[in-house]
Every structure is written in structure tokens, then in C-alpha cells.
Amino acid sequence: MSKFVEDHTTKESDEKQTEKVLLDPYHYICQIPGKQVRTKLVTAFNYWLNIPKPELDLIGEATQMLHNASLLIDDIEDNSNLRRGVPVAHKIYGVPHTINSANYVYFLGLEKALKLDHPEVTKVFTEQILELHRGQGMDIYWRDTVCCPSEEQYKIMVIRKTGGLFGLAVRSMQLFSANKSDFKPLLDTLGLYFQIRDDYANLYSEEYETNKSYCEDLTEGKFSFPLIHAILSDPEDNQVLSILRQRTTDNNVKKYCVQLLEKKGSFEYTRQILIQLEDK
Template sequence: MTDQHQPHQPPPHLLEPYHYISSTPGKNIRSSLIDCFQLWLNVPRLHNPTSSSSSSNPDHKSNNDQNNDSNRHEIDILSEIKSITALLHNASLLIDDIEDNSKLRRGNPVAHSIFGVPNVINCANYVYFLALGRVQALGKEEAMQVFVNEMLNLHRGQGHDIHWRDSTTCPTESQYISMVIDKTGGLFRLAVGLMQAFATTSTDVDFTPLVNNLGLYFQIRDDLINLADEEYMKSKSFCEDLTEGKFSFPIIHCIRHGGGDGSVANQLLSILKQRTEDVDVKRYAQRLMFEAGSLHYTREKCTRLKEEIVQQIVDLGGNDPLLKMIEMLDVQVEKIAELHGCERGGEGGGYETRGVGTPKRGDDPSLNLDYT
């Protein structure tokens, strides 16, 4: 019988889907955000909890010498929070790709197309609990509360997203924003919340409004890029949100504000129902959104969110690395606006669309900032 008090050692073959998706990482935006918030929170480098978390690390390599290390229980808190956030993020992507029936992730075939759906589901859930074990090993009740609350929020948001898609129910903009705050903002708040459990400065500051706006900006920016940036589409399928039948920010706007007679809304809803992979059909849907001003509206929403975020950062005393990150992320959005000519038209109130569906991007790889 297994000794339940022995450290849990994950069998490597059960974690192959996790290692597969981790082998082609994104841009580590969440890790960079943690570094930015460290300027405010000053989390101490080392912590000595009651137990070690090394056995819960999917990337942990056993080393007999470690058993004799008198400092083996010390944890680099910031590195551990980064690792926990990465575990949860990559595990959630494994599940998302199954739920969305995606084909590509970061330019590679999705994990379940290689390892199969049952293995990937079990692996992702396994990693969720490995992450939970590592939070528990930090030895802070507040950290556990943050983990549970934000994982509940994340799954509530994902549940709404799936329900709208599968029932072809177009949410309001307000409902969509609430969903994004739950789903995308969840891991952001989790990371910052774990840091606050160990913070030595700014302990009484409420960062939630800023973190929520960061989640909104990142998601709505991604919605725009998904439907308008063909360079980004090389790592995924063309206008992937249309194939997935997803109600993203510009799609919601087009359905609700695309025209008085409802014909645009009906056409776009019909396209979403089909889960089409036909590029010509998706280009037509893309054109509908341009002509309805939905991509321009989405770009303007990104601009307003960016301005709010910048002001919030200033009000909190400033944070140059975070400001630089936001400016860098906004470069790609600005480039899309230039390439597609998302400008308000004449007296008719429509929007001019130059070269819709056929933009030519520059060669600067720094503009391709996939935060997944």
C-alpha cells in the first residue's frame, strides 16, 4: 500500500501533453506582469514553509543530493508564483483547445490531436491539482483562498463562454465584459493575489480594478487580432473565432449593431452556427464586421482601456516596466488599424475598409505578441 505521507511523484508519461504544450511557450506575459507588480509589492525572495513543494513540480528532476540539503524547504516565492501561474495557464489551454475544437496552438497541432482527448483531460486536471499542492506548500491560508476563488471564477467565465457558443446566444457587451473579467482576469488576479499574501509593501492597496482592466485589454486585443491580423493567424487558423462559433467582442458588436433590418446579424449568426473552415466565407464575415464598424469599435475600446490602465498605474505611483509592456502590446493593435484603414467614413457613418482580408505586415517579429 502506498504511504500517503510520501511526497507525490508525478509519473512522467502522464504529463506528456503538458510538456508538449510547454515546449513551445508564448511570450510569458504573465511572468512579466509578476515582475512588474513586484515593484509595488516587494515579495521577499525566500520563504520557509512547513513542507517542500518540489514533488508537485511537473518539471522536477529527482536528485538524491537534495535530500541532504538543509535548505531544501526554502522556496523562492516569486519563482514559485510564476511556476504556479504557468502550470494553471498551460493546463487551461489544454482544456480550452478541446472545448473549442481548435486545430493549432502556438503554430503546432493541439495536444489532444496527438495524445487523444482522454489523456489530455486527465493531464490538465492533474496539473491543476499539482498547482494546488504547490500553493498549499506555501503555507499561507490567504494564498489558498485566492487559488480557490479565482479557479472558481475562471471556470464560471469559461462556462458562460461555452454556453453562449453552444446555444448560439449572443451576450450583451456588459455580459461579455463580466465573463472576461472572470475568465481572463482570473489568472491575473490569482498571480497578484498570491503575491499580496507575501507582500511587504503596498499591503493595503486594492489592485483589482487595474488587474481587471489588464485582463479586459488583453482579451479584447486578442479578439481584434484573431479577426484582423493575418500574421497572427499563421500560428492559428484564419479567423479562428468564427470557426469555433465564438462570440468575441467585435462579433457581438456586429450582431447587435450591424444594421437596422437585422440582415447582417442573421448572416453572421448563421456563419457562427456552421463552424465553417471555408476561408471565403470567413473573409465575407470579416468584411461584414469591417463595414459595420465593429473592428474600429473594438480598436477604440482597446484605446480607452489602455488610457484607463495608464491612468490607474499613474494613480498607484507609477510603474515604468508595466507602462512599457502596455505600449509594446498596443503596437500590434495600432499596426492593424493602419493596415486595414479602420477609419470612420463620410456622412453615412460607415467605415472605410482598405484591403480587407489582405493586409501586408512588416518584418518586425516583436509586433507578433501572442500572450498565450
């Protein structure tokens, strides 16, 4: 009997250790303070949806898990160095371990969502995660082919990528609410505002420089909102596009590009778009 208990205890200990190892990159990113936008969104929407606390907590936890897991993958795909002011997870744990951890958490998030015990939850989960990956895929494609999208194409991408988890949270909540209003227009607006503001801050905000490397979107070669405006508003001048193509780490070149964006009115245009989104 004592041998059985000992073996059982050892097995439990091994499983806990395995789980810890699998989740180390995920726990690493979770310990870094973030904006908690999605958690706050769930709480805010419950003012209208008024769902029971157990379901609310499960949806909030699952959404936050998926968000943090997606950040692990994003940082690899973007070849980032910093996340919220500290080294990204894959610089600590390596790319293979971090990818596996993120994918593992995607399914842990689904497992948690299934505890909601609603026949539609898998459909909502699948549809919104697919949208997230469609948006991310186009963002990567434009970057890697140095193909500047139109402003409309950019907006569709953002609604899919940034709005994917917004939609997952709210649609899941509506499964348990009498309020079946169509919140997609509002969620689309929130997603656009959130991403365009992030794009603006990456190139313009001094605070952002302390959390990520200076003008990181230029090093990544990312077609962010201000850069798209600068490129499309003056097709004869290819300086901004050429700088993006270089994936520069030279801060002097980055500062010159920021001056170009200021000169072309791209920051002012971005600010006006953000004001319009705020007014919606």
C-alpha cells in the same frame, strides 16, 4: 540487502516513468514558446509589492502551470487544431490523456502553492480558479446555444475568465506584501485589454493566421468582441449570426464575414475600445 536496493530503484524508475507519461501533454504545450504574459505580470507587480524571491518564484511557477493546463482544456473545448503554430496537444495525445494531464497539473499547481505555507493561499487559489471556470462556462454556453451576449455580459465573462489567473497571482503575492492596495480595477482592465486584443487579432491579424487556423473564432462559433458589436449594432441583419451558427471552415465565407465586420465598423469600434483601455 541488494534485492531491497534493486526493488527500491525499480520502484523509483517506475514512478518517474509514470510521471512522464502523465505529464506528456502538459510538457508538449510548455515547449511551445508563448507570450509569458502571466510571468511578466508577476514580475511587474512585484515592483509595487516587493515580496521575497522564493515566494515570487513559487507564485510565478504555480500561475504558469495553471495557465498552461487551462490551455490544454481550452483547446479541447474549442475544438482547436493549432496552438502557437503547431498541432494542439489532444491531436497528438488524444482527448482523455490530455484532460487527465491538465487536471493533474491543476492539483500540482495547488501543491506548489501550498509550499507558500500561508493560511489564506488555499482560499485565494479556490476563489480565482472558480472565477476562471465561471467565465469559461458562460463563454461555452453562449457559443453552444448561439445566444449573443450583451457587451456588458461579455466584459463580466472576460474579467472572470482571463482575469482569474491574473487575480490569483497578484492576490497570492499580496499575502506576503505590506502593500494591500486594491488592484482589482487594474487587473480587470488588463484582462479586458488582453482578451479583446486577442479577439481582434483572431479575425484581423495576418500573424495570428500563421499561429492558428484562419479566423478560428468563426469556426468555433465564438461570440468574440468584434462579432458581438456587429450583431448588436445591426439586429435586422443576421448574416454574421448565421455565419457563426454554421461553424464554417470555408475561408471564402470567413473573408466575407471579415468584410461585413469592416463594413459595420466593428474593427474600428474594437480599436477605439482598446485605446480607451490603454488610457485607463
